[in-house]
């Protein structure tokens with residue numbers, strides 16, 4: 001059957017089971033939009049800015065585990081999308097981005113709305129393709145989904161010139177593809193796993209450190225089982241939150257720059273460390289030299305060999321699919337005659353509980369004058385029964401959400417950990433809501449971040465997305481102000497925002513409900529009222545304590561245990 | 571740090587863009603690159619690339635892993651891990667006048683170079699060898715005036731049965 005390139009594109013997407021694509025039209029993709037119009041399998045969601053299209057597809061993917069799809073036009077469509085693509089790339093999110101390109105005969109001639117899309121996106125995609133021949137379109141799209149979703153996932157871009165989307169070709173969607181140059185490893189090496197199990201059982205002060213890879217690999221149940229079988233402490237990275245239940249007593253909290261006292265001290269002082277789907281990045285272990293000072297043996301499981309021994313030399317590397325590796329580990333553990341060293345473990349837990357006793361996340365809960373941002377998150381957790389999808393922007397509010405919303409399930413915490421993209425929160429929440437129309441979705445944001453993609457309030461209206469926006473409004477670029485206070489002599493250079501909009505009126509003008517909350521005692525009633533509005537987008541503007549900072553904090557360049565625990569340490 | 575010189579040999583898909591992915595990787599991650607050569611193999615769908623780089627063992631390990639991660643790269647070998655042969659081609663244009671002409675010719679002979687173009691004032695010499703040998707030749711030219719040099723960068727291959735293919 002002869003179909004146009006545009007029709008082929010839509011057929012392929014339907015074949016891949018894509019239910020939503022997030023996009024924005026323009027000249028180079030007009031044939032594709034025409035094909036969208038003429039079918040009803042794949043629904044198109046019209047956003048208000050291409051960055052948001054990609055973030056929405058990203059949020060959809062993070063929450064559902066299925067690849068997100070975005071569609072943008074050539075030139076400015078693509079350049080607007082780049083921030084979103086890089087955001088997905090740094091967090092290894094499976095996604096396919098389809099971009100229009102000028103007609104093949106015009107490529108290289110500085111045509112209207114021409115940019116070298118493959119060149120611009122190359123460093124921030126897992127892979128990209130320029131389709132020059134319509135006969136190769138279907139196979140290329142198949143490859144794009146294959147590459148995006150296998151191995152260490154990531155965004156893949158397919159650039160389709162306008163004439164290619166118009167030309168006809170025989171349509172035949174390949175059932176599978178194989179690429180001689182791309183063979184993601186699956187099973188971990190059984191011998192390495194054996195060594196790891198041995199090492200884990202010999203540990204006196206063990207620690208399990210799990211990251212976003214566990215969520216991406218859908219390995220949370222196995223990880224949880226492993227942690228419980230061993231009885232060892234477990235910490236999560238910012239990207240890993242929810243992969244081990246936060247309300248479990250074996251959970252010692254998030255680690256890293258804003259990690260808990262007990263997580264960072266256990267990380268530093270353990271004698272055997274099992275790292276699962278985490279990459280020892282600079283926000284997690286702080287100064288690497290300081291980290292090395294305490295000797296420990298390290299086992300590292302990751303699907304990407306280049307993540308292993310990149311920043312930290314490890315003793316037992318295990319490259320493989322996390323599910324397979326953990327299954328094999330559990331099997332070997334069950335068969336092993338040795339058991340964890342109970343007395344050593346008891347002493348270790350005693351030590352950890354002492355660290356816990358510092359109660360590093362305490363804050364002034366009794367304040368009745370001014371809203372403490374932490375208390376907003378704690379209320380949010382209560383009001384949503386700890387069971388909402390929480391997206392976030394970037395800044396202090398993000399860290400408070402990570403610290404105070406106890407995520408018990410994977411894929412509930414959606415944030416830009418790697419790139420740290422302000423503007424991510426609202427559009428990603430839209431993607432989550434499309435993936436789970438009946439679930440509660442809240443976006444925790446700040447008055448600065450929300451303004452980076454505020455236009456998406458319009459998309460929320462068009463598609464009746466009942467997202468609840470929790471704006472922690474401190475009138476500052478709070479995280480910037482915090483660093484200025486700590487490292488730049490308290491000089492608030494350009495971190496105060498004048499002339500903020502009236503967010504209540506702003507929300508109303510977009511057709512939504514807006515609340516402004518000034519007093520601590522109003523937090524809970526306002527939230528209950530907002531979440532009861534099941535079919536409305538509600539913007540909650542919380543006027544929070546302007547001077548509050550995020551603690552604990554490992555200042556940049558310092559070691560993990562060199563934490564500031566509160567303003568009194570300043 | 572021990573910044574050893576390494577010769578990496580790659581097989582990659584002979585596709586537009588594969589080269590820029592490799593080059594982009596080196597610049598993006600601030601890896602050293604001394605030379606890079608690439609051309610199609612006997613199988614026209616595949617290219618063979620030789621990259622000469624330097625770095626500590628950890629850096630070289632990362633480079634190899636990152637190269638392997640590129641979707642179009644089929645195989646990566648660090649030739650330093652075994653016995654191998656390295657060759658580079660150089661063309662040198664020198665001022666050759668009067669009594670210098672004999673001297674230059676003799677030096678070229680010693681290095682098994684060939685004079686491939688002659689005018690009454692110029693020799694163009696072709697020379698193949700390792701990087702070091704080519705450097706040594708340029709030094710041996712002494713006071714001779716070098717007008718131009720072109721070097722291809724190294725190509726490498728394993729010795730004997732050590733064969734790099736898919």
Ligand SMILES: Cc1ncc(C[n+]2csc(CCOP(=O)(O)OP(=O)(O)O)c2C)c(N)n1
Nearest residue numbers: 395396397420422446447448449477478479
């Ligand atoms: C696109 C982008 N630009 C700049 C930054 C740097 N940055 C990190 S946090 C922050 C301030 C965020 O302010 P706000 O959204 O109000 O959150 P708060 O820290 O006050 O909670 C800035 C500017 C960033 N992460 N992303």
